[in-house]
Amino acid sequence: MDKVGAITTPNMQLPMIAEMQQMAAIASNRVEFGTTLPQPAGSSLFAQGNGTNSPSFSRVLRGAIDSVNNLQHVASDKQTAMDMGVSDDLSGTMLASQKASVAFSAMVQVRNKLTTALDEVMNTAL
Known part of the structure; x- marks a missing residue:
């Protein structure tokens, strides 16, 4: 997954990559389920807002x-x-x-x- 960061990705894909990395860490038992990894600001695809930017x-x-x-x-x-x-x-x-x-x-x-x-x-x- 480290090679993914070397490729230029659109802003919409960055949150998805962060979520995939978190799932991979949970799947490989490096992180316990329920533990949240730090994510970049505004990285959630489902962030709640006023709806103007979503x-x-x-x-x-x-x-x-x-x-x-x-x-x-x-x-x-x-x-x-x-x-x-x-x-x-x-x-x-x-x-x-x-x-x-x-x-x-x-x-x-x-x-x-x-x-x-x-x-x-x-x-x-x-």
């Missing part, structure tokens, strides 16, 4: 989809450059392709979870 769900989802789309376009451009002989950066091309693949797989899993949750809500008896 993004809507649709805006966050649209940003995630756009990010995945951007990764796929970058990977496609690098693959095209490799195929045409313009670039010889095979490792960069493969890395971009794998990033796009992992991001797309994660997006599909999120879609499946949202679909399952919607089905459960629709089948709930009132």
Whole structure:
């Protein structure tokens, strides 16, 4: 997880990374459950506020989809450059392709979870 800090990440991802690091510490028994690790200021995605600065769900989802789309376009451009002989950066091309693949797989899993949750809500008896 230390390598994640070396990559420039958007501000929206920093709180998620902090929460993932906390979960990893709990899972590896380095920290007892219930103990909170120090987090950077404003790092909670679910911080309560007056609502003026909190993004809507649709805006966050649209940003995630756009990010995945951007990764796929970058990977496609690098693959095209490799195929045409313009670039010889095979490792960069493969890395971009794998990033796009992992991001797309994660997006599909999120879609499946949202679909399952919607089905459960629709089948709930009132």
